[in-house]
Amino acid sequence: MNIDPALASVEKVATIKQLDAVKEIHREHKSILGQMPDGAFDDRFANGQIYLANIENAAAGYVLFWRNRSDEIRIAHLAVRKSCQRLGVANALLDHLKQNHSTCSRIRLNCRSDFAAAQIWPKLDFVACGRKPAKQPGKELTIFQYRLDDTPLFDICEDAPHLPVVVCDTNVCMDIEYSERDNHESSSGLLADWLVDQIELRVTEEILNDLDRQDQLTRSRMTSVVQADWDQVDADPDEVRRYRAIVREVLGKAEREDDLSDEKHLAIAAAVKAAAFATRDRRILNAAPELLEKIGLRVQRPSEIIAELDSLQSSGKPHFGDLKNAGIFRTQVTSVGDVDAEQFLKSTRGETIGEFRRYLDDALAAPKTYRVDSIKNGDGEQLAFIVVRRSKESEHRVERLRIAHRCEGTRLGGALVEHLAERPLGCTWSNAAVCRKSTATVIEDPVLSGDLARSCFHRGFSYQDGELIRISMPGTWTHAEFEAQLDQLLARNAIQQSLASRLRTLAALSDPAAIRELEQRIHPGKVTFGDLSNWIVPIQPEWAQELFDIRIWNRPLFAAETNLAINPDSVYYKRPRNSPTGEYGRILWYVSGDAEKGGNSIRACSMMTKRVTGPIKDVYRQYERMGVFEWKQIKEHFGKATSEAVAIEFTDTELLPHPINFTRANQILVQTGMKANQFQSALRITAPTFHQLYDELTKAN
Known part of the structure; x- marks a missing residue:
């Protein structure tokens, strides 16, 4: 086939027919790419994270x-039909991705060093930046990267992120080790090269009791194999006893030795706060929602x-219910x-106790310039420490941003990291458009942890x-106003040209993902373009109270005293027919109910960042970490565990200073060319309608 490489067109996979074509190409290269469950393809498809190259419509x-939390693009697969190789297809796919x-920050991938592809990636302008052992004994992976940004975050993060731990039960472990077992292929997907630096596989010591009940050959x-090749988790005995009692309540008293091992x-x-427990045991899988609720697994x-x-x-890691609790x-x-x-000193990074105390003493001696805060729990224990300096009228510099050592590596610590990263100054973002003055928050802690960065x-x-x-x-x-404001920020050296260029690039792209990122970077600002x-979206008052952490119910919703929403991210569950569509979008929350208690009005604004559909038991499992609703509440609302549901993930929530009641909201709808509405289900509104509502919700007194 003699085809000009420029004729290879690339598009996001948008149909089931295209997805089937992708799976067919995967099967052609399965011996190299490894196992990939249909569910994984479906998940990437739903997230718009598969691009397909076509030549002559084939x-x-x-x-x-x-895209991970370090702002990297991670490639799991790049595959070209054998009949289409050497036609520029890989270049076309990568160009589209870039x-x-x-x-x-960068594009990154793992490739077996002994595969032919390891010689191809450098020709595609990727650089080998490291090596690590592959899952297959004796083999090695080369880590390749392509930089997209001149100032990548990973260069300043000295400590590696903690990987989620997946504990495998005995049968899954045996599936992986025995190629002749029926479930070898599906279980071995956990060993795929692209997952090497994404999860850690572990077993518990109880696997040895399970194996002791096997035949002599299998046992030996x-x-x-387990003792040589599998790491075991090490748990506190008191915690294990506590959790065993809860598991027994869920599963019932163990009748067999196998049940006791489970x-x-x-x-x-x-x-050990494992991220997941891998099993094929139907008895355990049937109890999964209740186990998730009761033991967080x-x-x-x-x-x-x-x-x-x-x-x-x-x-x-970040489980926002832990903050509330x-x-x-x-x-x-x-x-x-x-x-x-002692809880905040970074002695391993060269900081001494004397230097720490002198710095703190100097900051406390200048209260007009510095503010020193600590975050404590209900028992008075210090969990975090923050020092903020106001260097200019429009700039705050966070000189110290620390998590207590007692919280490092814990789920509560992870939630605190997210909370501090969202609100380092300790309050929700100013949302009153009084003077439209732009301000900067700069974090300059010389020993900032990698997790916080x-x-x-x-x-x-x-x-x-x-x-x-x-x-x-x-x-x-x-x-035009946005461009002029960037020029002003550059003129007073508030930002550098690289940041201004990044913001202008997002504005020029104007697609939903770009505008969502742009508004995140100028939050709480909104743009009229894109x-x-x-x-x-209507929400019941009691659900609004839980979602936005409004702790004083007998006061008006979102009163100034309760303006601390500790969850940086939240999720709201709805039935599919009554929910927003698409992935990204702005949400104005209409709180129903008694007007005297703060209902019957629009009171908050959020950014929708993801929309997941499926049986409520599966959807709930994905978002349980956000710690707002219990499984019992969800199941009662939806009736059955298998009922179809939509989870709306949202972030950047603003509690608005000037709520708009039902009557006024409908007046604005009509004024902007829409029909009046009862707000019984999600209503898509025009951009002019949103901006008029938002301007009034945030107007100056």
């Missing part, structure tokens, strides 16, 4: 990828774990003795001169 190749993710072989496996996995088949990698990587509060520090220096970057900060900076531009901006959908 599928020629595909790239399957995802063009559509130009604001990310598997015991040797109880121990689950309890140990829960005690996801129980899934291996194929489900691979398919739901995005949500898996979030589980086990801990009763956290932020308080101002007034003396050096108020800070437990990654979370800040994920939440709209940009890397500039060794610091992390985020611009706040309250109000609504036309394209293709982003707008919705009014």
